[in-house]
Amino acid sequence: MATQHSRSVARLMMAPAVVLLLGWMLVPLTMTLYFSFKKYLPLRGGDLGWVGFDNYIRFVSSSSFWPAVQATLTIVGGVLIITVILGVLLAMLLDQPMWGQGVVRILVIAPFFVMPTVSALVWKNMFMDPVNGLLAHLWRFFGAEPVSWLSEASMTSIIMIVSWQWLPFATLILLTAIQSLDSEQLEAAEMDGAPPLKRFFHIILPHLSRAITIVILIQTIFLLSIFAEIFVTTGGAFGTRTLTYLIFQRVLESQNVGLGSAGGVYAIILANIVAIFLMRIVGKNLDA
Amino acid sequence: MGRIQLKSVTKSFGDVQVIPPLDLTIEDGEFTVFVGPSGCGKSTLLRLIAGLEDITSGSIDIDGADATDVPPAKRGLAMVFQSYALYPHMTVRKNIAFPLRMAKLDQAEIDKRVEGAASVLNLTDYLDRRPGQLSGGQRQRVAIGRAIVREPAAFLFDEPLSNLDAALRVGMRLEISELHERLATTMIYVTHDQVEAMTMADKIVVLQAGVIEQVGSPLDLYRTPRNLFVAGFIGSPKMNFIEGEEAAKHGAHTIGIRPEHIAVSESQGDWSGVVSVSEHLGSDTFFHVHETGLAETITVRADGEVGFRHGDRIHLTPRADVIHKFDAKGLRIE
Numbered sequence: 001m002a003t004q005h006s007r008s009v010a011r012l013m014m015a016p017a018v019v020l021l022l023g024w025m026l027v028p029l030t031m032t033l034y035f036s037f038k039k040y041l042p043l044r045g046g047d048l049g050w051v052g053f054d055n056y057i058r059f060v061s062s063s064s065f066w067p068a069v070q071a072t073l074t075i076v077g078g079v080l081i082i083t084v085i086l087g088v089l090l091a092m093l094l095d096q097p098m099w100g101q102g103v104v105r106i107l108v109i110a111p112f113f114v115m116p117t118v119s120a121l122v123w124k125n126m127f128m129d130p131v132n133g134l135l136a137h138l139w140r141f142f143g144a145e146p147v148s149w150l151s152e153a154s155m156t157s158i159i160m161i162v163s164w165q166w167l168p169f170a171t172l173i174l175l176t177a178i179q180s181l182d183s184e185q186l187e188a189a190e191m192d193g194a195p196p197l198k199r200f201f202h203i204i205l206p207h208l209s210r211a212i213t214i215v216i217l218i219q220t221i222f223l224l225s226i227f228a229e230i231f232v233t234t235g236g237a238f239g240t241r242t243l244t245y246l247i248f249q250r251v252l253e254s255q256n257v258g259l260g261s262a263g264g265v266y267a268i269i270l271a272n273i274v275a276i277f278l279m280r281i282v283g284k285n286l287d288a
Numbered sequence: 289m290g291r292i293q294l295k296s297v298t299k300s301f302g303d304v305q306v307i308p309p310l311d312l313t314i315e316d317g318e319f320t321v322f323v324g325p326s327g328c329g330k331s332t333l334l335r336l337i338a339g340l341e342d343i344t345s346g347s348i349d350i351d352g353a354d355a356t357d358v359p360p361a362k363r364g365l366a367m368v369f370q371s372y373a374l375y376p377h378m379t380v381r382k383n384i385a386f387p388l389r390m391a392k393l394d395q396a397e398i399d400k401r402v403e404g405a406a407s408v409l410n411l412t413d414y415l416d417r418r419p420g421q422l423s424g425g426q427r428q429r430v431a432i433g434r435a436i437v438r439e440p441a442a443f444l445f446d447e448p449l450s451n452l453d454a455a456l457r458v459g460m461r462l463e464i465s466e467l468h469e470r471l472a473t474t475m476i477y478v479t480h481d482q483v484e485a486m487t488m489a490d491k492i493v494v495l496q497a498g499v500i501e502q503v504g505s506p507l508d509l510y511r512t513p514r515n516l517f518v519a520g521f522i523g524s525p526k527m528n529f530i531e532g533e534e535a536a537k538h539g540a541h542t543i544g545i546r547p548e549h550i551a552v553s554e555s556q557g558d559w560s561g562v563v564s565v566s567e568h569l570g571s572d573t574f575f576h577v578h579e580t581g582l583a584e585t586i587t588v589r590a591d592g593e594v595g596f597r598h599g600d601r602i603h604l605t606p607r608a609d610v611i612h613k614f615d616a617k618g619l620r621i622e
Contacts, residue, residue, distance in 0.1 A: 182373060192387035192434070193390040194361070198390065
């Protein structure tokens, strides 16, 4: 019963959570904005006063800005393509009745539980090491020259590592979606003369479209800010410096908080542009 | 053409044989209904004919050609599913056109056939809607439309009306019967509802536990049920079965009398009993009578105007010429 009284009580009781969440978001945002208009060099004189839009201009005109944007989008795009395609295939495979289904599903989901730092280190030292790595051994077994993954194919390597982490998430969401497909629809399509490949494109894929959009949306949000994987592998070298990493370097390595904060504001804008595009695509799919 | 012949077909799931060897012929143009309680294997039998399940042994012939190993799409059969199985992301037009597109017909021919099917089924105004925007009855018609555009050798219906409300069900029952008259194509229809079976079928196949109990026209089954199961399953309300002394008088282990074959009287009759429940339907009245001296409660159908109530003592007289006699194994004695 939502009387006047109970509504105001409800508002009162929700207030702490709302205030906390608002503070959590507003305080860092305001501080970032505040610092972005200042020349603030903690080790070289501290707060040196207001500088207007100087930091913003310097951040964009830096030669490393556009390569960083490009690197970010390449990683996000690459990981999305790999996880969605492999995710759909894996989900269909796991949907087949088989012995030990429960265990296999848990194993498939396992990489998601590994911390990004740990998984990047495991990949770096156990798989991609050009001397002792498993991949190097494999290459040598076939008589090929081992690839020094992180320096020669740095972008590919990082996309591989991040995809490995996010594939379980995509698979899990897509598996639940595929399980909700009415088997009679597939049987009807079979009777209607659709061979397996056409059943996939005409029935299964449209059924999965909503789940795929959700996977893309959530993953994009998280992939725009990947950091640990780059930090422990290439350290931003070999063209793998993303926008997030560039900001980190500006603030901590160059000790220029103002410049880094300006970069942070750009990152917020970029994320919002991507979000608007996604929302427009997703909105259509989620309404239906 | 659509003559379907099953020759000693069996089906096992693992060690469980759900259909023991079964022979059945469905003539071209016939409306055949598979009826039986749930779990009797009627849907499995339909899926075997459709090719959605592989038969374990035996063979299926369609129009004289062996179709046992032919994939479902090539058997020339169309199926209407219980859940309709419409493709939710396609419009009605695309749903109906789907089998034609898969058969790679040219667009003009597809349009012509879709329009044709839509006008037959009163769907013309809904062609650009999605299944989610249609009512149950309309969805049902789309599913039928998708089946008829293919011009199949036979239609298979898997309990198509069970998701509709009672009033709509009666309407769709008529529409399917009319469709059969017009197309004169073989139809196989699965239902658990004996009323649907009686009203629509040319031939009824009564199944129990995968075994065919009896095959015949609706009236054959009504007049001369071959055993106790068929006698009890066909007809509503259910036939009264009486065992013991009363049955022995007729030289049978069990006798069966349909409720509509018992005369009700206030003053005199063979049996006398007390009304426990009376159900007034307007056109008919059903009395459940006990304390008749028989072990069983007797159900009687009387005219709608007969007004006995709970607790009234009435007299019953069965019509001697329509008493069904069964032996100890439940088989009919002539």
